[in-house]
Amino acid sequence: FCFGTQTLFLQTLSFSFSLKSAFDNWRKQNALQTLKEENEALWKMFFFYNLFQDDPCPKCEEDWEHHRGKCYYFSTHKLTWEKSRNKCRDKGGDLVKIDGRNEQRRLREVMIDDADKFWIGLTDSEEEGQWLWVDGSPLDESFWGHYQPDNWIWEDLKGEDCVRMGEKDGAPDLNCWFDKSCQVPHRSICEKPEKNHQNVSECV
Structure with a gap:
């Protein structure tokens, strides 16, 4: 009886670790995807900002x-x-x-x-x-x-x-x-x- 209980405990513990590992992986992948989407959004904002704003370093002087x-x-x-x-x-x-x-x-x-x-x-x-x-x-x-x-x-x-x-x-x-x-x-x-x-x- 003790041996069966110990085995069940180890299986439960192993399942718990597997479940935690799977959750951690899902959370990391989800966070990575979120960062990727945010990065793409920032690049789009940067592109359109520069498209419609004056060059911060103008190539020519005023009136040229x-x-x-x-x-x-x-x-x-x-x-x-x-x-x-x-x-x-x-x-x-x-x-x-x-x-x-x-x-x-x-x-x-x-x-x-x-x-x-x-x-x-x-x-x-x-x-x-x-x-x-x-x-x-x-x-x-x-x-x-x-x-x-x-x-x-x-x-x-x-x-x-x-x-x-x-x-x-x-x-x-x-x-x-x-x-x-x-x-x-x-x-x-x-x-x-x-x-x-x-x-x-x-x-x-």
């Missing part, structure tokens, strides 16, 4: 537009080509250098009015016909308007040694460059690299 690693400033004042370039330098940049079709398209999209005519950083002032960007690199891909450049001397007897984007009743496509007298005042497009923040504490 960001596009593919560059910052652009579209001036509102009309100046000569040289004075426009000096203004861009004062802002830490230079007149825009257009590196290809994608950049030309992006800048062209901004020009929706007849008055949208902007100096860009291209000139042949050093040698006629040898077009150079402000960084000294030669012109590669170009987007000249019809019959451009023509070096017309009507506005300036020295000819037309600077390049402007945009033209009233001009080409509606990407080919909207025109050589103009550098002394005629126009608006301009400045360009500089985007800010490279190493961490959030560097944001200003």
Whole structure:
């Protein structure tokens, strides 16, 4: 009788341990699943917060537009080509250098009015016909308007040694460059690299 009682006690104890172990496993799995769901919910909140909030580390300064690693400033004042370039330098940049079709398209999209005519950083002032960007690199891909450049001397007897984007009743496509007298005042497009923040504490 004592041996049977002892066996029953051990079986009951073993069952109790098994039941406790099963309950502990269920509780751990349930807690793990809850943590997983909470983690997914937090990530969703983080994603949508960043989707609709301003970047805590803006790539460009106020009044500058960001596009593919560059910052652009579209001036509102009309100046000569040289004075426009000096203004861009004062802002830490230079007149825009257009590196290809994608950049030309992006800048062209901004020009929706007849008055949208902007100096860009291209000139042949050093040698006629040898077009150079402000960084000294030669012109590669170009987007000249019809019959451009023509070096017309009507506005300036020295000819037309600077390049402007945009033209009233001009080409509606990407080919909207025109050589103009550098002394005629126009608006301009400045360009500089985007800010490279190493961490959030560097944001200003």
